[in-house]
Amino acid sequence: MRLPKRRARWAWPRETDVPSELPPTAGLPLRVTDLLPGRAPFAERVAEWLQVEQLQLECSGTAAMVVALAAMKRLRPQRDEVIVPAWTCPLVALAIHRAGLKPRLCDLAPNHFDMDSSQLCLLAGDRTLAIVPTHLAGRVADVNATLDVAHRVGAYVLEDAAQALGAQHDGRSVGLLGDAGFFSLAVGKGLTLFEGGLLLTRDPVLRDAFAVSHDSTIRPDARMDWQRALELAGYTLAYRPSLLPLAYGRPLRKALAANDPVAAVGDDFGPDIPLHTVSEWRQAVGARALTRLPAFLDATRVQALRRVERLRQIPGITVFDDAPRQRGVWPFLLLTMPSEKARDEALRTLWTAGLGVSRLFIHALPDYAYLRDIVADTPLPNARSFAARSLTITNSLWLNDATFESICSVLERTVGQLS
Ligand SMILES: *Cc1c(COP(=O)(O)O)cnc(C)c1O
Numbered sequence: 061m062r063l064p065k066r067r068a069r070w071a072w073p074r075e076t077d078v079p080s081e082l083p084p085t086a087g088l089p090l091r092v093t094d095l096l097p098g099r100a101p102f103a104e105r106v107a108e109w110l111q112v113e114q115l116q117l118e119c120s121g122t123a124a125m126v127v128a129l130a131a132m133k134r135l136r137p138q139r140d141e142v143i144v145p146a147w148t149c150p151l152v153a154l155a156i157h158r159a160g161l162k163p164r165l166c167d168l169a170p171n172h173f174d175m176d177s178s179q180l181c182l183l184a185g186d187r188t189l190a191i192v193p194t195h196l197a198g199r200v201a202d203v204n205a206t207l208d209v210a211h212r213v214g215a216y217v218l219e220d221a222a223q224a225l226g227a228q229h230d231g232r233s234v235g236l237l238g239d240a241g242f243f244s245l246a247v248g249k250g251l252t253l254f255e256g257g258l259l260l261t262r263d264p265v266l267r268d269a270f271a272v273s274h275d276s277t278i279r280p281d282a283r284m285d286w287q288r289a290l291e292l293a294g295y296t297l298a299y300r301p302s303l304l305p306l307a308y309g310r311p312l313r314k315a316l317a318a319n320d321p322v323a324a325v326g327d328d329f330g331p332d333i334p335l336h337t338v339s340e341w342r343q344a345v346g347a348r349a350l351t352r353l354p355a356f357l358d359a360t361r362v363q364a365l366r367r368v369e370r371l372r373q374i375p376g377i378t379v380f381d382d383a384p385r386q387r388g389v390w391p392f393l394l395l396t397m398p399s400e401k402a403r404d405e406a407l408r409t410l411w412t413a414g415l416g417v418s419r420l421f422i423h424a425l426p427d428y429a430y431l432r433d434i435v436a437d438t439p440l441p442n443a444r445s446f447a448a449r450s451l452t453i454t455n456s457l458w459l460n461d462a463t464f465e466s467i468c469s470v471l472e473r474t475v476g477q478l479s
Pocket of ligand 1: 196244
C-alpha cells in the first residue's frame with residue numbers, strides 16, 4: 061500500500077507548520093509521471109477492469125447523458141419527458157434540457173436518496189422517455205424498483221452512476237441492470253481526466269444508437285483540449301493538503317462569507333454544455349492512473365466501513381451504506397441529521413475548518429434560480445428535507461482517525477444540544 065507513505069510526505073515538514081486542507085471527496089491523486097506523453101486505449105482498459113463489453117468515452121458525465129438521451133429520443137420520438145430524483149446534480153436537468161426534453165421531478169423516499177416509488181408510478185406514462193435512478197455518493201440505488209415502473213410504461217432506464225465508478229450490484233458493475241448508465245470522470249469523483257464521462261449499455265441497439273448520436277453531436281475542439289490539459293496538470297499539482305487551501309479552501313470560504321452556498325459547493329453551473337472529443341493524451345493519463353484505482357478503492361472502502369460504524373453510534377444520524385448484494389464505492393460519507401437546525405449548527409464550525417466536511421447538492425432542483433425555466437416547481441417535501449438535513453464527510457485517506465473523531469464529537473454534541 062502506497063497511500064499511507066504519501067500521506068506522510070504531504071505532511072512534511074510538520075503538520076502544524078503548513079496550512080492544510082482536505083478535499084471534500086476522495087479523488088485518486090495523480091502523479092507527475094501520469095502526465096508523460098503517450099497514447100493508451102483508456103475506455104477499453106476501464107471496460108476490462110469493470111468486466112463490461114464496451115464503454116463510450118465522452119467529455120463529461122453531462123455530455124454522456126446528452127448523447128444517451130438524444131439517441132433514446134431518436135428511437136422513441138413520441139416521448140419527451142425524463143424522470144429524475146428531485147435532489148440530484150443540477151447538470152442532470154441541464155443535460156435533459158440540452159437534449160430537447162423535459163425533466164419531471166420525482167420526490168425522494170422519506171429520509172432516503174432513492175426516488176419515492178409510489179410517486180414514480182404516478183409520474184410515469186406514455187410521454188416518459190427515460191427514468192434516471194441515481195447512485196449517489198457511491199451508494200447503489202434501487203434500480204429494480206425503477207425497472208418495474210419503466211417497463212410497464214415502455215420507458216428506458218438510464219442509471220446515473222456519475223458518483224459510482226467501480227460500484228457493483230450482485231458482483232456486476234452498476235449501469236448493467238438498467239438499459240444504460242453513465243459514469244463521471246470529473247474532479248472529485250474518484251478517477252479524473254479533469255472532465256470526462258463513460259457511457260455504458262448492455263443493449264446492442266442502444267450501443268449503435270449511442271455511437272451515431274456521438275458522431276452527430278460531438279466535435280473535436282483544440283482549444284478545449286488545451287484548456288483541459290492545463291486543468292488536469294493543475295489538478296495533479298494542487299491536489300494535496302498543502303496546496304488545497306489555495307485551490308479549494310479559499311474560494312470556498314469566500315463563497316460562504318458572501319452567503320453563496322451554491323458557489324461554495326460548485327453547484328453554480330451555466331447553461332453551456334461543452335460537447336467535444338477527449339484528447340489522446342488525457343486518455344493516456346487516465347489509463348496510467350487507472351492502474352492504481354482498484355487498490356485506492358479498496359483502501360477507501362476499509363476506511364469508510366469503519367467510520368460508518370462509528371457514525372452509527374450517534375443517535376439521530378442516518379448514515380448511508382450498502383444493503384446485502386451491493387458493493388458501492390466510497391468517495392465520501394453521506395449522512396442526514398435530525399433537523400436542519402442541527403445540520404446548520406454542525407456545519408457552522410465544520411464547513412470552514414478544512415476537514416473535508418461539506419454538503420452535496422444545496423437545493424432540491426426547483427430551488428436553483430438558474431433552473432427556474434427548466435424544471436417545474438412542485439411540492440417536494442422529502443427532497444427539500446434531505447437537502448436541508450444532509451451533509452458529507454470526505455473519505456480522503458488524508459483524513460486521519462483523530463481528526464475524524466473530532467468531527468464525530470462535533471456531530472454528537474450538536475445532536476445532543478438540539479434534541
Ligand atoms: C457530477 C454529476 C453529474 C454530471 O457529471 P459531470 O461529469 O460533472 O458532467 C451527473 N449526475 C450526478 C449525480 C453527478 O454527481
